[in-house]
Amino acid sequence: MDEQNTKRKIIEPLIELLGWDILSTDVELEYSVQMGSGTKKVDYALNLEDTPVVFVEAKGCDTELDRSHEDQLKSYMRQIGIDWGLLSNGREFEILRRDFSSNRPNEISLAKFPIEKVPDNEQPLKALSSKSIKSGESKQIAEKIESVQRAVRTLRTNKEGLAEDVTRVVTDIIGESVSQPVEDEAKGFVDDLIATLEEQAHRTAVTEETTKESTHASEGQYVIRLTQNGEEIHRVVGNQQAATMASLVDYLIDHEGLTDAIEIPYVPGTGQGSRALLNDKPEHTNGSKMRRYEPLSEGYYLFTALSAKDKMRYLPELPEKVGLECEFSGEW
Missing domain, CATH: 1.10.287 (Helix Hairpins)
Structure with missing residues (x-):
């Protein structure tokens, strides 16, 4: 199929399935984007309160997607400040998201799959739904x-x-x-x-947000709450200790200025040991390699080869550096 048929028979039905009314003002066709001295057109802009939140760029089934198509959509997203993008030729789908872990404008690929794998990618597709965008589930x-x-x-x-x-x-x-x-x-x-x-x-569906008064977690999940004066500031929920730790520290780096408040490498406890909890390379202060670690935003590494007890002992030191406290619940 050419582009026009692909849009009508595949792209627009998908937009409808995601909860966007193609005939309403929630969907704007051929949305204008000012690029330099000229104007480009995005195939579809999905809007909330007359503000675009998702760009959809469509090609025909007879067109092979390549890097230039991806760069094209990224440039549109960056120019307007759009968080979400979908690129498709009806046979292949790629979901893009703004990278909030970077201080520089950057868009990353959240998922890329052929049409045969749509059932296996229900969650990244759901992130583009009207309901998920409105609720913050995206x-x-x-x-x-x-x-x-x-x-x-x-x-x-x-x-x-x-x-x-x-x-x-x-x-x-x-x-x-x-x-x-x-x-x-x-x-x-x-x-x-x-x-x-x-x-x-x-x-796998994400766990629904619990209320601030509740610290309940599903079986097998690890929960860390950041609080300030008893008020919850942020919460991370994960199925793995290391990944949950990494999500928390990423938040502290991106939103709370953690790396401005500590010295890198950061050695926990008395600060006199050689094991770095946080460093800008995956090694300790004595040059030995971190046995297990999680890569973080802005090129940092979090040491995770610790017992659960030590994780709960040392991790709270990081939010304390920016005036926050953390609480552990769930499987900890």
Whole structure:
């Protein structure tokens, strides 16, 4: 199909499915964007209160999407300050989101998939729905997916070390003769874990926000609340301790000016040890590599190879540096 047929038969029905009335003022066709001395047109602008919140750029099924199409949509989003974008040729879909972790204008890919994989990507698509945009659920969906993406990057970076750790534990128990097959299986396990995490991130619904008075969490979830004078400022909920910690520290860096309030590397406790909790490279003050870590925004790294007790002991030091307190609940 050419572009016109693709829009009518695929793109516009999808916009309707996401709760946007194509015939109302909520959807503006051929939205004008001033680019330099000229004017460009975005195929669809999805509006809340007459303000665009999602840009949709469509190509025909007979057109192969490439980097230039992605850059085109990103430039439109950046010019107007739009948080969300959808690029599609009816066969492939890419969902873009403004990167709030960066001080510079930047748009990142939240999900990219073919039409056959739409059922496996219900959550990133739901983030573009009228209901999710209005309620703020879109942000929760994005934060959950981005948290898993960070975990996946960490697993890929540390795959060899994880396989060696597993091999060492097993061979200590049953002998060196099985070290090679155990290491091969351990690497396969990490690959399978990465695939599972990516699939779950795009299919599993986010937990609904609880009230400020409640600290209830679903089974298997970790909750950290940031408070000031007893009033909740921010809350993170995750299925993994390390990813939940990373989400909290990312918030402190992006919104509370944490790195201006501490010295990097940051050594917790008395500050006299060698293990850095937060650093601008994945290593400690003595040059040794962090055994496990989570990459954060602005090029920082959070050390996570700590027991749950030590995490709850040292992590509160960071919000305290910016005048906040934190509370742990759920599976902690």
